[in-house]
Amino acid sequence: MTMENSNGSLTTTIENKIATVEFGHPASNSFPRELLSRLTNELNTLSTNSDVSVIVLKSSGTAAFCAGASFQELLAVSNLEEATQFFSGFANLINAMRTCSKIIVGRIHGKAVGGGVGIASACDYTLATTGSSIKLSELAIGIGPFVIELAVSRKIGKSAIAEMTLEASEWKSAIWANQKGLYAKVFETTAELDNETAVFANKLSKYNPEALFEMKKIFWEGTENWDSLLYERAQISGKLILSDFSKKALNQLKK
Template sequence: MVSENPTGSLFTTIENKIATLSFGHPSSNSFPRELLDRLTNEFAVLSSNPAVSVIVIQSEGSGAFCAGASFDELLAVSDEAAGAHFFSGFAHLINAMRLCSKLIVGRVHGKAVGGGVGIASACDYTLATKNASIKLSELAIGIGPFVIEPVVSKKIGKTAMAEMTLAAHEWKTADWAAAKGLYANTFETIEELDAAIADFSAKLSSYNPEALLEMKKVLWEGTQHWDTLLLERAAISGKLVLSDFTRKALSQFKN
């Protein structure tokens, strides 16, 4: 399956019960809302596909894995409703990954910022290269990583989440992310990463699909309230993005 347009690209291939989902965007694989919605829908489609046992999510190129939400669209937010809508994109995506009946393996080949960290955290098992540093820079522009906080905290714990969030200008290394549990393993090269992804996904797809489904449920126990929680968090960010502090910070960043 192929889905392409000017707001970014989305490709899905299915082979040997493994669906590989590839997204891309010229701006460091960031997400305009339209591309986020397409990715969210694709997880729902794959969730009900009996030919799929495992999903691998990856991004295009050899640069950044994902720079988060579209900066241009963030700058265009003009009222609280638009702000809540903007930030709800990642809320819907994370919930789609959470509710997906298939186990999701993340391939993080490069740096991840903001929502990109959220995607890596929402995967059930994530492998990365040594270049896959992570950063949550939201506080630096007057907002916060409110929507992705639950999934990042679930993966690495509240203390590590706080360390990342409060050090908003600081990159955390891939080794740090692995030590905290975000990455299951890290590799020196993309080639080594791809070999590990292929091997792990093949093994996982050979297991009993019913057992995989039950394991997925276990991994996400206690998150049923996220349907409302993440949208509430989106509303918080949607309000903060209109603050004088954030408007000034965004203007300086753009200039």
């Protein structure tokens, strides 16, 4: 099944109890709100699909894995309600990944920025290439990674996310991400990445799905308050993106 329009593409294939979900967008696989909503709905649907035991989440192309939120939509935000709704898109997606009854394996083939790092962090198990560097650049435009921080900190810890956030212009290597616990394994080539992703997903698909679900609930223990906390964080980002500092920073980037 493929869903494609001007807001990007979303494709799901199901084979041997493995659902492969691939998202794409011409602007470095960034996410307009509509594509975020489609991916969120797709994960919620797959969560109740008895023909699926494991989900592989990937993005299109050979360049960036995900550039985060759509810059064009960010520029268009004009009031607090719009701004909060904009940042709630990633809150909805992370909550869908967190509560999904299936194990989600992330296949990260390239660089991830902002929300892309959040998506990688919300996967239950993540495989990457050596080219899959990560960056949290939000402070540079007057906001912070408030929504995704919860998912990222859960994987790499507060000290590491403080380092990433405060060094807003610096990339952290895939090896660094592996050492901090974001990436379970890192491979030299996408061919190796794809092979290992297929092997690992196939192993998972043969396990008892009820046992996998019970383990997933244990993995995510202590996150029950995210249903409300993520949206409180979205409001913080929404308020800050309307500030004079952010407006000036965004206009500089637009030039």
